[in-house]
Amino acid sequence: MENQDKKKDLIIDAALKRFAHFGLSKTTMTEIATDLSLSKALLYYYFPDKISLYSAVLQSIIENMDKELQKDVSCATNSQQALTICLDKRQDFIRKYYNLLDFTKVTGSELPEGLACMFTKAKDSEVTVLISVLEIGISAGEFEVSDLEETARLLKDALSGIYFTVLKRHTQAFFPEKEQFDTILMRQKKLGEIFLKGLMVRSALEIC
Template identity: 30%
Template sequence: MTFKSKKSVGQKVKKLNVKGAVKQEQILEAAIRRLSHFGVHKTTLTEIADDLSISKQALMYYYHDKASLVTSVLEKIAGDYIVEVKKLMAKNLSLNHLFTGLVDMRHSFFGRYHMLFIQMKTDGFTRSSSEIEATRKQAEQAERIALAERLKSEITQGTIREIDTDTTVQLMLDTMAAFAYSMQFTCPIPTEDQLQQLFDRQKNAVLLMINGITTK
């Protein structure tokens, strides 16, 4: 299906003061709650406005239509994710702890949006809009660049080999993603134990990629 916002991404935040920004954040939070429970098709702007005890007109001052609201929800999540990545990196952890910490952070971060993503997927929204895809790709790229920068600084310090940092980071993230995909294939609705096994595998795989097995 196609799903196009009539407004360009980010345009609507430009003229907001602090009060407006807080209101906008409240709308996004309310939208996430509604969308997580009822999906995109069954959620109306009126219901979200009712949840916040504001008029539909007040809500539409921030979001002209459902399409732009859904896009903004996903932009918010992507933005929040990058904030989490930056926070994790600012801790100056060892490479081992950085990458296993990334698995843990992703677990708790995406756990919060688990139902939202299931609803979006059921509604056919995951790869539908070029805007949504662009938002996801931007977040992934920001994460890759941040991790590659870290590897570059390790090379400068002589703690890691002269590897191609971009392709190495990509391979490590691809490996984590491959385990996640393969779980969707073998058990589409994983138990808590199966999820834990997934995270353990992701951690062990990246640890092996960092440390290798050879003594050199």
């Protein structure tokens, strides 16, 4: 079992390099098998098709990003700093794996079931990180939040709204062009700042 897990990890690493450089559509299972000196039959034993391998690669990236996000965000001293770290880090990952993430070139806007399930888990992971952002704000005495998960989901939806607004304004594609990321990041940071300020605890003197 341990050897099988190691073999799967090697396949995922090799596929990640191919997908990240050439994209999903321009990478074949034969090329991945050749990179690893594996037979195609053995490659298909672990991953029955390219989409299943692609899903495993994306899951690996998302898990690594989640770990790094949690680690970096935990070093922040206030909620705004934590959210900025979160947004910057996510943008870095998207830029790094841009070719790999543009899966719509092969799958279209309709996600296969396996990919749809994986992206649902990714969204839940994003909510978990945003909960950590809010917890930092609470610990710093910035605000009080009665329902952390619901507030984190509202923040996530608001940030996602910026993404799709910019996307719709400039293109009909499902994934942004590289030059759109700066606009998305800038507007997400501004919206995040407004959102967090709206949660701030105000003294009686300030209210008057």
